[in-house]
Amino acid sequence: MRRRTFLGAVALTLALSGAALAQETVKIGLILPMTGPFASTGRQIEAAVKLYMQQQGDTVAGKKIQLIVKDDTGVADVTKRLAQELIVNDKISVLAGFGLTPLALAPAPLATQAKVPAVVMAAATATTTEASPFIVRTSFTLPQATVPMADWASQNGIKKVVTLVSDYGPGIDAEKAFTGAFTGKGGQVENLRVPLANPDFSPFLQKVADAKPDALFVFVPSGIGAQFMKQFVERGLDKSGVKLIGPGDVTDDDILNGMGDVALGAITTQHYSTAHDSPENKAFVEAFKKANNNMRPNFMAVGGYDGMHLIYEGLKKTNGQGGQALIDAMKGMSWTSPRGPVSIDPQTRDIIQNIYVRKVERRDGELYNVEFATIPNVKDPVKATKAN
Amino acid sequence: MLTILFDGIAYGMLLFVLACGLAVTLGLMNFVNLAHGAFAMAGGYVTAVLMNRIGVPFLATLPLAFIVPAILGLVLERTLYKRLYSRSHLDQVLFSIGLVFMAVAAVDYSFGSQQQLIQLPTWLQGRIDILGVQVGLYRSFIIVICGALVVALQLILTKTRFGSRLRAAVDDPRVARGLGINVSLIFATTFAFGSGLAGLGGALGAEILGLDPTFPLKFMIYFLIVVTVGGTTSITGPFLASLLLGIADVAGKYYVPSVGAFVIYTLMIVVLVLRPQGLFERAR
Numbered sequence: 200m201r202r203r204t205f206l207g208a209v210a211l212t213l214a215l216s217g218a219a220l221a222q223e224t225v226k227i228g229l230i231l232p233m234t235g236p237f238a239s240t241g242r243q244i245e246a247a248v249k250l251y252m253q254q255q256g257d258t259v260a261g262k263k264i265q266l267i268v269k270d271d272t273g274v275a276d277v278t279k280r281l282a283q284e285l286i287v288n289d290k291i292s293v294l295a296g297f298g299l300t301p302l303a304l305a306p307a308p309l310a311t312q313a314k315v316p317a318v319v320m321a322a323a324t325a326t327t328t329e330a331s332p333f334i335v336r337t338s339f340t341l342p343q344a345t346v347p348m349a350d351w352a353s354q355n356g357i358k359k360v361v362t363l364v365s366d367y368g369p370g371i372d373a374e375k376a377f378t379g380a381f382t383g384k385g386g387q388v389e390n391l392r393v394p395l396a397n398p399d400f401s402p403f404l405q406k407v408a409d410a411k412p413d414a415l416f417v418f419v420p421s422g423i424g425a426q427f428m429k430q431f432v433e434r435g436l437d438k439s440g441v442k443l444i445g446p447g448d449v450t451d452d453d454i455l456n457g458m459g460d461v462a463l464g465a466i467t468t469q470h471y472s473t474a475h476d477s478p479e480n481k482a483f484v485e486a487f488k489k490a491n492n493n494m495r496p497n498f499m500a501v502g503g504y505d506g507m508h509l510i511y512e513g514l515k516k517t518n519g520q521g522g523q524a525l526i527d528a529m530k531g532m533s534w535t536s537p538r539g540p541v542s543i544d545p546q547t548r549d550i551i552q553n554i555y556v557r558k559v560e561r562r563d564g565e566l567y568n569v570e571f572a573t574i575p576n577v578k579d580p581v582k583a584t585k586a587n
Numbered sequence: 588m589l590t591i592l593f594d595g596i597a598y599g600m601l602l603f604v605l606a607c608g609l610a611v612t613l614g615l616m617n618f619v620n621l622a623h624g625a626f627a628m629a630g631g632y633v634t635a636v637l638m639n640r641i642g643v644p645f646l647a648t649l650p651l652a653f654i655v656p657a658i659l660g661l662v663l664e665r666t667l668y669k670r671l672y673s674r675s676h677l678d679q680v681l682f683s684i685g686l687v688f689m690a691v692a693a694v695d696y697s698f699g700s701q702q703q704l705i706q707l708p709t710w711l712q713g714r715i716d717i718l719g720v721q722v723g724l725y726r727s728f729i730i731v732i733c734g735a736l737v738v739a740l741q742l743i744l745t746k747t748r749f750g751s752r753l754r755a756a757v758d759d760p761r762v763a764r765g766l767g768i769n770v771s772l773i774f775a776t777t778f779a780f781g782s783g784l785a786g787l788g789g790a791l792g793a794e795i796l797g798l799d800p801t802f803p804l805k806f807m808i809y810f811l812i813v814v815t816v817g818g819t820t821s822i823t824g825p826f827l828a829s830l831l832l833g834i835a836d837v838a839g840k841y842y843v844p845s846v847g848a849f850v851i852y853t854l855m856i857v858v859l860v861l862r863p864q865g866l867f868e869r870a871r
Binding site: 242399403429453458 | 590594598639695699700701702704706712713714723725794795799801836837839840841844845847848
């Protein structure tokens with residue numbers, strides 16, 4: 200009798216495990232800088248991705264979604280090694296994450312070879328999506344956020360601008376995009392480049408003060424942004440009538456509130472602000488803060504959230520199939536994101552989205568980038584000029 | 588022009604407070620302590636955490652930014668550093684660089700990798716006009732504090748009994764011990780004091796230099812340049828070297844921004860070629 204129960208139990212267990220095996224899993228390899236100087240990017244994206252999975256459940260098209268998070272510490276060859284391990288050993292269907300441009304470029308050949316779609320959730324250099332036909336992007340491109348700034352400036356009586364950028368890839372990208380667009384509209388630009396490891400901005404800011412421009416265009420990595428803002432105000436540049444403008448990295452929502460009043464009045468263009476006024480965003484911000492100890496979602500988080508949405512919707516369309524079918528399904532997809540309406544350009548696999556002009560203001564005791572103008576459906580200008 | 592000079596002096600003063608602790612341990616105790624920046628970072632975090640989490644006013648955090656790293660330095664000196672005094676410089680370098688990495692990882696783990704921001708009191712913000720020169724209030728504050736520190740340090744080292752004991756203990760520990768000087772106590776105090784100064788420098792510099800877990804690595808080069816250019820046997824050497832480097836750095840970046848970042852290194856190379864023993868030191 201006892202033996203029969205035992206056999207029965209074994210049979211039952213086998214049957215159950217058989218059922219579990221029948222329900223296939225789709226694995227997503229999320230590679231992010233979770234430690235090191237760019238850890239805040241990783242933290243934001245991971246939190247957003249987990250939030251999305253928690254809200255939408257972990258089953259899509261009858262398949263179980265399994266998320267594997269790996270830390271590349273912000274070093275490109277580590278990203279590449281991790282991507283290889285994920286593809287070969289874990290047999291993942293989708294790669295995602297990529298905090299910086301070099302980190303997205305390194306594994307691009309692997310994505311092409313293995314036919315694994317790679318969803319770029321952060322890296323913002325324009326050319327990234329050209330590295331592989333399997334790369335699709337849900338963040339933004341720096342020129343996409345910068346060119347509208349030049350348009351806004353020239354329409355608002357700003358004639359002379361000094362640009363101040365950190366001397367590295369994205370900084371030079373921003374400088375070129377702005378200078379090109381602004382001089383094209385008859386503006387006058389003077390360029391300054393600051394070494395990336397630069398503790399003190401005072402000599403550069405003094406140079407700006409002497410040049411007496413209408414506005415100072417700035418792009419520095421977001422952590423240094425606070426430092427920069429403080430010295431900008433300390434030097435009295437805000438009072439002498441120099442407007443501070445730039446792509447939104449300098450007023451990153453994650454740290455904006457800690458910057459204090461020095462950030463007030465800065466005008467930036469970007470695709471996402473925590474203060475974006477829409478029901479989708481209100482729900483997103485509320486859920487994100489609740490799940491993450493009141494941390495504010497920034498533009499990185501929304502890139503992760505939308506990236507996950509793109510993967511889920513793509514899988515629904517292909518019925519859980521990966522590879523070429525999945526990347527084809529993603530092309531041309533459009534939805535309403537917390538940042539507003541977005542779509543994936545079928546030609547370039549890059550995101551098309553609204554760019555907002557925002558001003559830092561104090562609301563309910565906290566600092567926010569408050570949007571006051573919208574430029575709808577902006578395509579990446581670099582690839583757009585190539586296509587024409 | 589004068590504004591640039593002023594900014595350069597303030598920056599140099601800050602470099603001095605950060606580096607003078609290193610000049611003390613490296614020059615006086617002949618110990619290569621690359622972990623110096625970690626103590627500076629500790630001071631910065633003491634200030635940032637006290638201000639942001641508990642709401643202590645900025646000035647009140649400064650003594651603590653000195654005391655906490657000093658105690659930390661004392662504990663580490665008694666437990667770890669003292670075993671390495673008699674070892675080769677390579678061992679000391681390897682040990683202290685290891686300590687730096689541990690400090691970076693520990694801070695990253697406990698406070699996160701983001702920049703720590705502090706809010707200065709309003710009376711330290713902004714700038715005023717003195718005889719047509721625009722002067723930042725906070726930078727003047729740094730100059731005053733650092734000026735006082737230089738005088739105090741110089742007096743302690745040259746005029747007090749402790750100073751002469753310390754110099755004796757460094758020159759020949761065995762004879763000093765024979766004369767009844769408690770060498771290990773003197774070393775421990777000096778080390779703690781040097782660490783405390785670093786902490787104070789980190790707290791003062793948090794506003795201008797920024798503060799994140801990679802701080803000790805980012806500024807290690809600056810400390811070392813100050814000490815190599817200034818020489819290590821006195822306080823005045825590193826002090827004048829800091830001023831020189833601060834002014835050269837700021838002026839270089841202002842007048843020739845395209846090569847500004849290299850001015851400080853060029854200066855170091857020139858000094859070391861002309862006077863390998865350091866700028867303000869007699870040849871041995």
